Amino acid sequence: MNRIGTHRPPRVPFAQRLRERDIAAFHTVAARHWPGADRVLPRLSRSANHGLLWFGAAAAMWALGGPRGRRAAVRGVASLALASATVNTVAKRSVRRDRPMLDAVPLIRRLARQPITTSFPSGHSASAAAFAVGAALESRRLGAALAPVAASVAFSRVYTGVHYPSDVLAGAALGAGAAFAVRGMAPSRSQLPPPARPRADAPALPDGDGLIVVVNPASGVQPQFGDPVRVLRTALPKAEVVLYEPEAGPLPEVLSQAAREAARCGGALGVCGGDGTVNAAATTALRHDVPLAVLPGGTFNHFAADLGVETVLDACQAVAAGTAVRVDLGRLTPETPFGTPSPDERAYFLNTFSIGSYPDLVRLRERWSPRIGGPAASVLATVRVLRTARPVRAWVDGRRHSMWLLFVGNGTYRSVGVAPVRRFDLADGLLDVRIAHAGRFARTRLMAAGLAGLLRRSPVYATGRPRQVRVSGLPNGTHMAYDGEVRPAPSGLLIDKVEEALTVYRPVWNQPESVTPLAE
Secondary structure, eight states, X not given: OOOTTXXXXXXXXXXXXXXXXXXXXXXXXXXXXXXXXXXXXXHHHHHTGGGHHHHHHHHHXXXXXXXXXHHHHHXXXXXXXXXXXXXXXXXXXXXXXXXXXXXXXXXXXXXXXXXXXXXXXXXXXXXXXXXXXXXXXXXXXXXXXXXXHHHHHHHHXXXXXSSOHXXXXXXXXXXXXXXXXXXXXXXXXXXXXXXXXXXXXXXXXXXOTTEEEEEOGGGOOOGXXXXXXXXXXXXXXXXXXXXXXXXXXOHHHHHHHHHHHHHXXXXXXXXXXXXXXXXXXXXXXXXXXXXEEEEEOSSSOHHHHHHTOOSHHHHHHHHHHTEEEEEEEEEEEEEOTTSOBOGGGOEEESSEEEEEHHHHHHHHHHHHHHHHOXXXXXXXXXXXXXXXXXXXXXXXXXXXXXXXXXXXXXXXXXXXXXXXXXXXXTTSSOEEEEEEEOSTTHHHHHHHHHHXXXXXXOTTEEEEOOSOEEEEOOOTTOEEEETTEXXXXXXXXXXXXXXXXXXEEOOGGGSOTTOOOSOO
């Protein structure tokens, strides 16, 4: 019971108190002056309109950031897209909050074009947080570089008077949530199971003594990898570096000479170049029974990426520590028309083998790229192949097929749409066989099924995981591609695997200590 004469003030609802504090914080920012902010923050806020600032950052990360930068760029853009869609289609329509009054905001800070959508939550803050957090989930270093920019964009929305602080905080929370939602759908590299098994014994070469590295400048060492020779000589000063020149003879002979010397001194063979150069080195290392160190330096570096070697320094640290794994090699054995194997003409592949449209695309790209550049050549070659290609008719494991593409992967690939993109196990003993059948509107149906996530249900697409596959009845003039190299195809082929054929260095930190070696 209250005492006589006392009066308890009416209780203010919690939501109202929050709103009052939100408005008070807005006015505090409006009244505060930060030197230089009047020039910078409004421009920064405008640069983030429609995500342009982040798309520009993604382009720079893709061009200069190497494999990890490209993954961070893709994840950042995907997170931004999800956050933007959520904010603009659900959140803003659910909470129709008016924009702040601009009376307290100095004129110099105000945006020339005021937004007309509702205030809660802030779309700019959501996009900024989504991109920065998404990139950080792939690369902490890039995330740390982007965080101040993202925070400045978010604060600029309050500073220019277009949002309350709570709008910005809610938008940032939604953006971060979108980044983690994307990671739930497409796990980041740190969440993925370790590629390649089992662990293998390889000599530890702390200063590089015994390592002979063949560098192929003609394969086009990419700028994002810096100067691989400089990095190598800094990390492993006693390693021998051989810069390949055509005057020295065919590349396989130079690799063989290096492998013989490495075997003699109990060392290892190293290679830096594109996938074709790495393929030649793998075949040589297999023949001379020496460990292989792969230094990424080409355009795509598919094998190095699946192995977990993203930089030249990664490879150097693995060589110094002597950490390695065993990997499978795909094997191509030509067959005569009577089905008799020709072992003397065998070839090997680390990544993929294909017959059909892709070899035609590679041949055109290689023919045109010296004149118009690689990207333009790739686009024009794709258009040309889609317009003029004809299906290949052949027998696959005793069944007649008319197909646009026969794809065989060395190990099981994970796919995005219709494209196989990543392997998690380089010693699974399996081939990843995919056939894109020809037929009425087959290519259109295939692309539609891939985009809809229904590829495995499509009647024009077949898959299998055998240990070997036999192809016969290939027409004259058919070409095959393996590891980016195009060659005339024989009339028949036996495709199988040499299991755990090759010892390859890889960083130990990409493999958790709880993983038990499957073969000692």
